[in-house]
Amino acid sequence: MKSVWNKILRVDLTNGACKPEAMPDDIYEKFLGGAGMSAYMLWRECPRGTTAFDPANRLTFAPGPMQGIKQTGAAKWTAGAISPSINMNVDSAATASFGIEIKEAGYDAIVVHGRPEKPVYVVVDDDKVEIKDANHLWGKDAYETEDGIKGVEGEMFECVTIGQAGERLVRYANIQTRKKSFLGRCGLGAVMGSKLLKGIAVRGSQSINVHDPQEVDRLNKQINQRLIDMDNEKEEWLQIKRVGTAMATELFAPQGNLPIKNYQLADFPSGIKNLHASNYVKELRAKPWPCQYCVIQCHNLCEIKEGPYAYKGKGPEYESFAMVGFNTMVDDVKAVAYACELANLYSIDTISLGVVIAWAMESYEKGVITKDDTYGLDLTWGNAEAMVEMVRKIGERADGLGYLLGEGCKIASERLGKGSEQWAVQMKGQEIAAHNWRAQYISALNYCTGVASGPNHERSNSQHIWVGHIRLPEWGIDEVENEERWSWEHAADRNAKFHDYCNVINSACHCKFMEFRGYTLTDLCNTINAATGMGWSLEDLRRCGDRITQIQKLLNIRYGWKKEHDFNYPKRFMEPVDEGPAAGKIPVGLEDAIIDYYRERGWDDDGKPTMAKLKEIGLEDYID
């Protein structure tokens, strides 16, 4: 098989051993790379009882067969491990160039485990690998750490680093790369912190050997030109390069999809006005900041020149913008952008951050916590100053509420009690993202049944059947009526397909944002074939996605998943809003839909894969 090296790099931080290991073709044929590879490493090496902060936890950084082929979107890569937020297997994806460098260094994955006696960072320079002292970097933020590593190793290295929240084991700490992209969800930054691993720097010089270079080149040209043309055809305010994904808020608002006031409201007029894309561009001076090879350019560089929120750096994306802004009712665009960048520096996931601060605000409103708990801050809805200060308290794990919020709102609400579990919008320990289940019931089903990262809007992005109008016509999802948002008919089939679709994308390692603007499953399949020579059909692609979903489910079971976890959804799921397009809509029938989904997946009514299903996809030997 081409476009892989049949080789991974193992880094044992306990004994300092770093060595390449062979990986046979059949593993790639089964799991591709990326998310599939990280799941496979857990399956092979982390038995039942392994926990997130256990040195034996495998933290796998994995590109896929699409890295290094120079296609737009093919800068994406994935990392996975056992998560400290959901205590099960997870994966998370980021972009920029770190994955490409891993590939060009001659590896299909870097697998890290163990724990050294003092902080370290790892340097991979093709086949030369060193573990170096990071004492001088410990305590620094994530960007300073990247600067510190590059200052010694050179600017040609691509880095991943963590800030103080990762060191201090905030359960939703993230990992950053290039000061612009993040392995955001499920606390992989805390896994790094638990291993006293402050960063990894990688540089590679090897060319990727693909199956059919001419066909890869032809596809790249055709796809790039199409995506450029499609974006140019749009009205300026819809062009992704202008404002990034934050522009989505004005399309989501009329659908009732935004999270507002800890998911309690359907409208927020001052937020809609002030957090509007045109205001974003004007106030934040947003400019495109593309990833390697990308023609879409959804990342943007922002600058606030003066005032309390002055900074220059990453502009918030939709999820950050929605969770830290709309969900806390802070309508000051500069404060929201600054708070998100502050979170980035500490290495805090902005989705979880927006939920835990909203949970704290609601607790404050209800008198469950007071100024005695909030360091004197008036933690009322929309108080930008207090919201920003709470980000600092969480990042620093300040004694009291700051520390508690760093545990995530499941643990925080269980410790605080007083009914606060009722408004903790989380499942399995992870906070819910910025797609509202009232706007499309399939989101509730997806959050309940996710296997790759708990409740996650990007491990099945089935919300986008309506929210973003993605279709998978190659797999039979095409004509869908708007009213079907609030129907369970076809929900199991559609959610399963989108789940498998996300797993294929996250394992081939390609950017899902290409699909919003004309990149198709056919393009993906053709590119995988041109790169690898596997000759897959569109059905093979689905089968691969299905197989990765099933191994993730087997891992869930290994690490303690129980059926009741899928049914223990937030109370807020069944609380309607009284205005807007989703007024009165709650996902009644969700329990039956979950069982339908189990059956669609080939699981029994307890949610476990049947042996017949495992045999069908070649995983019969993978059951514990």
Place this chain on the structure above:
Amino acid sequence: MKAFINCKEQEFQEGTRFIEVVKLIREAKKDEPMIKTIREKTGRNGLMFVLNGRAVHPHEYDSIEIQEGDDIRWIHPYAGG
């Protein structure tokens, strides 16, 4: 004559112009919330079309004739999130 719209095989008469397909799809999608939002804001519905892997510009709609086996896709003007 057969062509494909979003992977679904459909029968067309010889000489069918691309603009006719565009009109049909636009009509079918006109009440979708995102399309309505965009139309209210811009006067256009924003749907975009791809023919055999290539984006089709609006000024070409009238001049293209559907051919046997054409692969036509329509895309919403959404931008991520």
